Amino acid sequence: MRLPLLCLILAAAGCASAPGPVVSARPAVSPVISARPAAEAVALTWTSRIIQFSREAGRQFVFDCPRGGRAERITGTDIYGETSSVCTAAVHAGLITLANGGRVTVEIRAGRDSFSGSSRNGITSASYGRMTNSFEFVR
Numbered sequence: 843m844r845l846p847l848l849c850l851i852l853a854a855a856g857c858a859s860a861p862g863p864v865v866s867a868r869p870a871v872s873p874v875i876s877a878r879p880a881a882e883a884v885a886l887t888w889t890s891r892i893i894q895f896s897r898e899a900g901r902q903f904v905f906d907c908p909r910g911g912r913a914e915r916i917t918g919t920d921i922y923g924e925t926s927s928v929c930t931a932a933v934h935a936g937l938i939t940l941a942n943g944g945r946v947t948v949e950i951r952a953g954r955d956s957f958s959g960s961s962r963n964g965i966t967s968a969s970y971g972r973m974t975n976s977f978e979f980v981r
Contacts, residue, residue, distance in 0.1 A: 883945055886929055888912050892948060892977045893924040901950045902980060907932060907943040917970040918957035924975040926967075934965040935979050947980040 883904040884895075888911045895903055907929035914927035922931040928948060929938070938944035954976055959969040 888914050888929045896950050897975050899950050899952045904947045906945050909943045911940040916967045919960040921976050921978045923957050923973040934962050936963050948977045949980050951976045
C-alpha cells in the first residue's frame with residue numbers, strides 16, 4: 843500500500859526515477875469509531891424486581907430508582923436473587939440511597955444454589971436457597 847503512495851508522490855514531484863506509472867491512489871481512510879449511545883433508563887418503583895424484565899443471562903438494564911424509597915425484600919449479597927427489589931439491592935450495594943434514589947445498571951446472571959444475606963447501608967438482605975436467575979450491578 844505504501845509503494846503506490848510513494849509512486850504518486852515521486853510522480854507528482856516530477857522525479858524521473860518514479861517506479862512505473864501510477865494508475866490510481868486511494869486516500870488514506872481512517873475508521874470511524876462511534877460512541878455507543880447510552881441506554882435509556884427504565885423507571886422503576888421500589889417494589890420492581892428483575893424477574894419482571896428478563897431471564898436472559900448476560901443482558902444488561904439501566905434503571906432509575908425514584909427519590910423517597912422504601913426498603914423492600916432482597917435476597918443475597920453482591921449477587922442478588924431474581925425476586926429481590928432492584929432499588930433496595932442498589933442501596934444495600936452502596937450505589938444509591940433511599941432518600942435520593944438514582945440510576946443503576948444491572949446484569950442478569952444465571953441462577954445459584956444459594957444466596958447469603960448480610961446487613962449493609964441500613965438494609966438487611968435474606969439468605970435463600972436456589973433461584974433460577976440472579977443479578978449483579980455493573981459498576
